[in-house]
Amino acid sequence: TDSRISPSLIRQRKGGTPLVCLTAYTYPVARLLDPHVDLLLVGDSVAMVLHGHQTTLGASIEMMVAHGQAVMRGSARACVVVDMPAGTYEDSAAQAVGSARRIVDETGCQAVKLEGGVDMAGRIAAIVANGIPVMGHIGLLPQSVEKEGGYKIKGRTDENVAALVADALAVEKAGAFSVVIEGTIEAAAADITRRIAIPTIGIGASPDCDGQILVIDDMVGLTVDRVPKFVKEYAHLRSVIAHAAEQYASEVRNRTFPGPAHVFSGSNTNGGDDA
Ligand code: KIV
Numbered sequence: 001t002d003s004r005i006s007p008s009l010i011r012q013r014k015g016g017t018p019l020v021c022l023t024a025y026t027y028p029v030a031r032l033l034d035p036h037v038d039l040l041l042v043g044d045s046v047a048m049v050l051h052g053h054q055t056t057l058g059a060s061i062e063m064m065v066a067h068g069q070a071v072m073r074g075s076a077r078a079c080v081v082v083d084m085p086a087g088t089y090e091d092s093a094a095q096a097v098g099s100a101r102r103i104v105d106e107t108g109c110q111a112v113k114l115e116g117g118v119d120m121a122g123r124i125a126a127i128v129a130n131g132i133p134v135m136g137h138i139g140l141l142p143q144s145v146e147k148e149g150g151y152k153i154k155g156r157t158d159e160n161v162a163a164l165v166a167d168a169l170a171v172e173k174a175g176a177f178s179v180v181i182e183g184t185i186e187a188a189a190a191d192i193t194r195r196i197a198i199p200t201i202g203i204g205a206s207p208d209c210d211g212q213i214l215v216i217d218d219m220v221g222l223t224v225d226r227v228p229k230f231v232k233e234y235a236h237l238r239s240v241i242a243h244a245a246e247q248y249a250s251e252v253r254n255r256t257f258p259g260p261a262h263v264f265s266g267s268n269t270n271g272g273d274d275a
């Protein structure tokens with residue numbers, strides 16, 4: 001809706017107060033994060049984080065749309081960006097525009113994000129030309145994990161830094177309103193941030209980026225598989241949930257739950273049939 005932070009407003013925040021971004025996949029988490037962030041990304045990381053796939057290649061348009069709808073229902077203020085999953089934009093500009101249009105039409109999100117620099121600039125330009133704002137994503141690209149043979153940090157050699165800068169410039173020129181820089185040597189992300197006029201959003205990148213993003217489940221300590229080095233856990237929800245389950249199990253087994261407050265006695269006078 002009109003009261004949301006728009007992609008063009010995000011674009012205008014280049015060089016200002018750092019942009020606060022997090023992923024979100026569900027209605028309740030979007031509700032909790034919306035007051036605190038500038039941007040919510042419905043990342044294709046949802047395939048791993050919530051659905052248990054080995055890589056983000058397990059994401060589909062249907063999955064992204066379902067979670068995009070949930071996050072839109074749970075947020076009112078944040079700019080909501082939905083990831084284009086692998087296999088939905090690489091073949092041609094027409095395929096990219098069709099997939100972006102479907103995601104925006106079915107969710108009402110403000111923008112889409114796709115992975116790639118020089119090689120995907122034409123896809124970005126085509127989507128932008130059709131009136132849909134695009135966020136870029138360069139550096140470590142999780143959708144390329146099989147091709148790359150793992151999650152490799154970028155920018156360790158001068159040639160690789162030059163390729164990253166070329167990717168950043170291509171994404172900017174193609175009309176993206178911002179760009180995620182993931183998994184690079186710190187100095188490379190800082191250098192790119194100085195060289196382009198659109199905000200850089202770092203993850204495993206640099207404090208000099210124009211904003212930061214983390215995967216929400218990583219940030220709150222809910223991720224049960226390996227957590228990357230660049231993550232900071234601001235809470236430890238794994239143990240909160242495990243302790244709650246342990247206590248519940250004990251109380252069910254010894255019949256302390258449900259207690260008097262959780263059952264309907266039949267003499268209730270101050271209510272109807274509502275739970
Ligand atoms: O899918 C995702 O969560 C992302 C962020 C890590 C940028 O693309």
Ligand code: NA
Nearest residue numbers: 043044045083
């Ligand atoms: Na992603």
